[in-house]
Ligand SMILES: Nc1ncnc2c1ncn2[C@@H]1O[C@H](COP(=O)(O)OP(=O)(O)OP(=O)(O)O)[C@@H](O)[C@H]1O
């Protein structure tokens with residue numbers, strides 16, 4: 001469960017160009033939810049995801065991740081939380097260029113100390129769910145954008161995180177690939193019970209999610 | 222992590238090849254240069270020691286500082302009897318040195334005149350081999366003078382000529398004799414050749430009333446490396462506070478100091494070179510890392526810690542340096558070893574530097590595993606230091622900012 005209490009975040013605080021990027025956010029997200037943050041450009045979707053994902057600090061308020069307060073942790077502690085509890089998918093696919101698809105998918109598991117056989121098994125499992133099992137030995141640059149993004153999703157999901165945070169995962173994909181990716185992620189959400197939090201403009205996504213959280217000028221609507 | 226590092230090395234070939242090549246070249250140059258420097262110093266010392274100064278010399282206290290007949294060694298045989306027990310002592314001989322006036326009808330000069338034991342000197346010093354004209358002394362030589370080429374020239378003497386000697390005997394009485402020039406030597410040490418002459422002890426001792434007395438006893442050791450240990454034994458065996466036993470390190474302090482200064486300058490110029498190499502390696506590492514800021518940012522977002530980044534960079538440089546040094550070590554080692562056995566010969570070097578006591582055209586290298594090891598260790602260390610700046614550069618970005626870096 002993720003809980004946000006009176007969360008505020010500013011950029012350029014106390015300067016003329018100050019931006020109140022998150023304005024008193026109170027929000028609860030239950031385990032296993034499939035949630036979309038939507039709203040116009042600049043409304044604070046990315047900022048909110050980064051705060052929840054322990055990627056960025058906040059000015060005031062509290063963020064709880066399974067009853068653990070993560071808003072007051074050090075950079076080092078936040079890195080550990082990200083490694084062990086969360087999965088990330090970015091707009092750019094951001095795979096490690098020198099590693100094969102298989103090694104990219106298993107990368108986080110490796111960092112977390114899973115054995116090679118555990119990793120291999122799990123990689124095959126998620127790769128077949130995401131339909132990239134025949135690309136395992138390729139290098140990322142030999143894959144299409146849609147395939148690369150599926151590898152990124154596979155990497156995020158492989159180590160069984162509690163939550164996956166995805167900031168505009170479909171922004172670089174055409175509608176066919178976007179749809180395929182969304183379907184697969186919803187599948188993962190149902191089969192694996194992992195919570196998925198999105199930020200997106202995409203029309204298709206808006207229709208396919210159960211819960212939509214709307215933002216405007218940094219505040220919840 | 223090791224595999225990732227290996228893959229990065231194979232992927233970013235330009236950086237890998239540059240780092241590898243620079244590490245290899247700098248290790249080679251460093252090792253060979255140090256070996257040559259150490260080797261030429263060692264051979265200079267050995268040559269000088271060969272000429273006249275012993276590896277160890279035993280004096281009566283104050284002879285070296287004050288001098289004079291009171292501070293002569295009074296009982297040579299009791300000391301030399303003790304020396305025979307000591308392992309590592311190759312040979313020894315007693316010398317009786319005095320200063321006197323040598324004169325002919327036209328010319329005169331002050332000279333160091335030493336009573337020596339010719340047969341022992343053949344083993345210990347290079348006086349016998351420095352012979353240019355005539356012959357070296359023998360134990361039976363009578364009033365034969367063996368003079369330095371410079372001195373003989375100054376006195377306008379020729380082989381077979383007679384020269385008068387005036388000096389003070391060991392009991393401070395007046396001593397005078399006529400010597401005949403039997404041999405002329407040239408060691409290459411200018412000072413020495415200009416001011417030294419020798420007479421066989423058997424004859425000279427009677428003239429100087431110096432039987433069983435000596436200015437000092439000079440000792441040749443089997444291995445110069447063990448000189449300190451041997452000297453400790455000698456001190457223990459002598460067990461006499463009136464005597465002091467000194468190694469060449471003390472005896473040739475000025476020369477050793479000059480070599481140290483030379484080494485320091487050598488190391489300074491080397492370190493300038495290494496610093497340049499260090500920066501080039503670092504800059505290549507830095508350029509490589511700065512093109513990967515975004516990649517590192519993503520890795521850090523998904524849970525890559527500072528320790529992970531450090532170990533990745535560490536493994537990369539570790540693999541590259543290890544390969545380069547594994548290749549450089551045997552090659553450089555072989556070069557040093559080869560030239561330590563077959564010294565480089567530069568014709569005319571001995572002539573050019575004869576004033577400095579260099580008496581050989583050969584420049585032998587020094588080959589020893591310890592020096593080689595610390596040379597390698599230093600290059601290793603420098604390479605490891607070169608990752609620090611790239612590391613801190615990566616960490617100067619917040620993970621989330623780094624993902625947006627272009
Ligand atoms: N690093 C930053 N420095 C300064 N201001 C920032 C920074 N990041 C975001 N902002 C500002 O904070 C506000 C919220 O930005 P955010 O990126 O969260 O919006 P968004 O909803 O993700 O927009 P988009 O749909 O375009 O991705 C915007 O006004 C933006 O200009």
Ligand SMILES: [Mg+2]
Pocket residue numbers: 045046047167199
């Ligand atoms: Mg955004």
